[in-house]
Amino acid sequence: MNASNQEVGQDPKRIPTIQEMESWDDEQLLEWIKNIQPKIFRDNNDVLTFKAARISGSTFLDYAGDTDFFSKTQLPLGVYGALASLAKKVKKQNDQSNQTAGQKRKGDNKKRRKDDETVTQESPTSKSPKRMRLERGQNQHHDNNDGDNDQRQNINLLPEEIKDIRNRRQAIKKIITGLDTKYSHENSASPDSEFALPGAVALLSDPQHEHRLLFPMTILKTPTRFAITKEGVWQYVGREIFPELLRQLKTAREASPYSNLWVYGTRGYGKSHLLAALVCYLSALENRVIYIPDCRICLEDPLLYFQAALLFAFTDKAAQDEIVTLDTKEKIRIFLGRQRNVIFVIDQMNALCEKEGEPQHTRSAKGDLSDWINRLIARHTAVLSSSANNQDYLRGQILENSNFTMLVYGGLTETEMKCWWDRHSDLSLEDKAKENFEDLTGRIPLLLNECVVRGKINLSPLQKVADKAVIFTDGVKLKTLNEGNDVRWTRYCEFVNACFLGLRVQTVIFQTPDLVDYRFFFGREERHEDELDDGSEDEVNGRRTYVTGGCSCGVVREAVANALVQYQQCQVSGCNVDIL
Numbered sequence: 102m103n104a105s106n107q108e109v110g111q112d113p114k115r116i117p118t119i120q121e122m123e124s125w126d127d128e129q130l131l132e133w134i135k136n137i138q139p140k141i142f143r144d145n146n147d148v149l150t151f152k153a154a155r156i157s158g159s160t161f162l163d164y165a166g167d168t169d170f171f172s173k174t175q176l177p178l179g180v181y182g183a184l185a186s187l188a189k190k191v192k193k194q195n196d197q198s199n200q201t202a203g204q205k206r207k208g209d210n211k212k213r214r215k216d217d218e219t220v221t222q223e224s225p226t227s228k229s230p231k232r233m234r235l236e237r238g239q240n241q242h243h244d245n246n247d248g249d250n251d252q253r254q255n256i257n258l259l260p261e262e263i264k265d266i267r268n269r270r271q272a273i274k275k276i277i278t279g280l281d282t283k284y285s286h287e288n289s290a291s292p293d294s295e296f297a298l299p300g301a302v303a304l305l306s307d308p309q310h311e312h313r314l315l316f317p318m319t320i321l322k323t324p325t326r327f328a329i330t331k332e333g334v335w336q337y338v339g340r341e342i343f344p345e346l347l348r349q350l351k352t353a354r355e356a357s358p359y360s361n362l363w364v365y366g367t368r369g370y371g372k373s374h375l376l377a378a379l380v381c382y383l384s385a386l387e388n389r390v391i392y393i394p395d396c397r398i399c400l401e402d403p404l405l406y407f408q409a410a411l412l413f414a415f416t417d418k419a420a421q422d423e424i425v426t427l428d429t430k431e432k433i434r435i436f437l438g439r440q441r442n443v444i445f446v447i448d449q450m451n452a453l454c455e456k457e458g459e460p461q462h463t464r465s466a467k468g469d470l471s472d473w474i475n476r477l478i479a480r481h482t483a484v485l486s487s488s489a490n491n492q493d494y495l496r497g498q499i500l501e502n503s504n505f506t507m508l509v510y511g512g513l514t515e516t517e518m519k520c521w522w523d524r525h526s527d528l529s530l531e532d533k534a535k536e537n538f539e540d541l542t543g544r545i546p547l548l549l550n551e552c553v554v555r556g557k558i559n560l561s562p563l564q565k566v567a568d569k570a571v572i573f574t575d576g577v578k579l580k581t582l583n584e585g586n587d588v589r590w591t592r593y594c595e596f597v598n599a600c601f602l603g604l605r606v607q608t609v610i611f612q613t614p615d616l617v618d619y620r621f622f623f624g625r626e627e628r629h630e631d632e633l634d635d636g637s638e639d640e641v642n643g644r645r646t647y648v649t650g651g652c653s654c655g656v657v658r659e660a661v662a663n664a665l666v667q668y669q670q671c672q673v674s675g676c677n678v679d680i681l
Contacts, residue, residue, distance in 0.1 A: 280304045518544050605648065
C-alpha cells in the first residue's frame with residue numbers, strides 16, 4: 102500500500118479507482134481498510150482472521166455487497182457485513198465518478214468539436230485520432246435493441262482510423278502469406294496440406310517458432326493479456342492444437358452455416374491467443390471475420406466497437422462506406438442480415454453474464470448486449486470462448502443445444518514444454534526441480550509465464566490461484582451446509598478426489614455446475630470396448646464410454662486437498678499439502 106499510494110503523494114484514506122484496487126494484494130488491501138475505517142476490526146484477532154483469508158483487491162471488488170462470501174472469513178456478523186458494505190461503496194462511488202466524468206466530457210466535446218473545425222488535419226496542434234476518439238465519449242451504456250433510442254452523434258470513425266484498420270488487415274495478410282512462403286522454401290511438403298496456406302498452418306502449429314503478429318483489432322482499447330506493443334504487435338508461440346481448431350471450425354461450418362463452435366477449457370490454457378491467431382489466418386484467406394476480442398471492453402461502447410470490427414471484416418469500399426453510417430444496433434443487425442459467409446470470433450463471453458449485487462444499469466447493459474450479439478450470430482458461423490465457469494454456457498450444455506465444442510484442458514504438450522524450456526535456458530534447474538515446477542503449474546502457459554521474473558523462478562503468483570480454488574471449495578461447503586444437503590457435499594468430495602487421482606467420475610455431477618470449479622477441474626470422455634460395472638457408462642457407436650476426472654495443476658490439487666483434509670474428506674495418498 103505504501104508503494105502504491107503514499108510514495109506518489111496520495112491520501113491513503115481516499116476511495117481508490119477500480120483499476121488501482123484490482124492491482125492490490127491482500128496486504129495492501131488490509132492496510133487501506135485499516136486507514137479508511139480504523140474501527141472496522143474490533144481487535145487484533147479480527148485483523149489476523151481477515152489476513153488469513155488472503156483477500157486481494159480484485160477479490161474484494163468481485164464480491165462487493167456479498168455478505169455470504171465475506172461470512173466465510175469467520176469474522177463476526179458486524180465485521181464481515183461492514184466489509185461487504187465497504188466494497189460495495191467503492192464500486193458505487195467509482196460508478197458515480199464515471200457517470201459524472203461522462204457528463205462533463207459530453208459538454209466539453211461540444212466546445213472541442215467547434216474548436217476542431219478551425220484546425221486542419223495537417224496542423225501540428227490537431228488532436229491525434231486516438232485523443233479525438235476518446236473525446237467522443239465511451240460511457241454510452243443505455244442502448245436499446247429496438248434501434249430507436251440508441252443513436253449517437255459522431256459515431257463515425259475518423260478517415261485516419263479507417264485507413265489504419267485497412268492497413269492493419271493488409272499487413273496481417275502479408276505476414277501470414279509470408280509464413281506460408283517461408284515454410285514452402287524450407288520444406289518439401291507440409292503436414293497440413295489439407296488446409297489453405299499449409300505452410301502458415303505448419304508454422305502457427307510449431308512450438309519451436311515464436312511469431313510477432315499484428316493484433317487484428319486497432320483503434321480501440323485492447324486486452325492487456327496480449328501484452329500488445331505500441332506498434333500493435335503481440336507474441337504468439339505455435340500451438341500443436343491449431344490445426345485441430347481449423348478442423349473443428351470446418352466441421353461446424355459443414356454441418357450448418359449457422360453453427361456455433363465453443364472453444365472451452367480450463368483457465369490459462371491460451372484460448373485467447375489461439376483465437377487471435379485464428380483471426381489472422383482467416384483474414385489472410387480473405388474471410389469476413391468479425392473479431393470481438395473482449396466483451397468486457399465492448400460493453401463500454403458497443404456501437405463503436407462493432408463498427409471497427411466490421412471495417413476490419415469488410416474491405417470493399419462500398420461496404421465500408423455503408424458501415425460508417427451504421428449508428429444504431431438495428432442498422433448493424435440489418436446490414437449483417439444481408440451478408441453471407443461471415444464468421445464471428447468472440448472472446449470473453451463471460452463478461453456478459455450478470456452477477457449478483459451489480460447495479461441494475463450494468464445488468465441491463467449486459468443483458469441487452471448479450472441478446473443483441475445472439476441475434477447477430479444467429480444467421481452466421483461463430484467461434485466463441487469464455488472463462489471456464491461461464492454459467493450461461495454450462496446451462497446450454499446441460500440442455501444439449503446445437504453448439505459444437507472443442508475442449509482444451511490442462512497445459513502444454515511434451516513437445517511444447519520442451520520448447521518452453523529451450524526459450525528459458527537461463528533457468529538453470531535440475532531435472533527433479535523442473536518436474537516439480539511443471540507439476541505445480543500444470544504446464545499452463547499463463548502460470549508458467551507469470552512464475553518467471555527477471556530470469557528466475559518465482560512461485561508467489563501461484564498463491565492467488567490456490568486461494569481462488571479454496572474459496573470455491575469453502576463456498577460449496579457453506580452452501581451445502583446451509584441447504585442441509587450432505588448428498589451434494591459428498592458428491593463434490595467424491596468428484597474432486599477422483600480428479601486428483603485421474604479416476605472415473607459419476608457424470609451426474611455435471612448436471613449441477615455449481616458443484617464443479619471448471620476453471621481447474623474437468624472430465625474427459627474415454628471410450629473402451631469393455632463393459633463397465635459402476636453405472637457411469639453410456640453406449641456410443643457400440644462402445645462403452647466413461648468420464649475420467651482431471652485437475653489442471655498441482656498447486657490447485659495441493660490447496661484443495663489441504664482444505665478437504667481439514668474437512669476430513671480427502672483420500673489422496675501422499676499429498677504434499679504443505680507445498681505452499
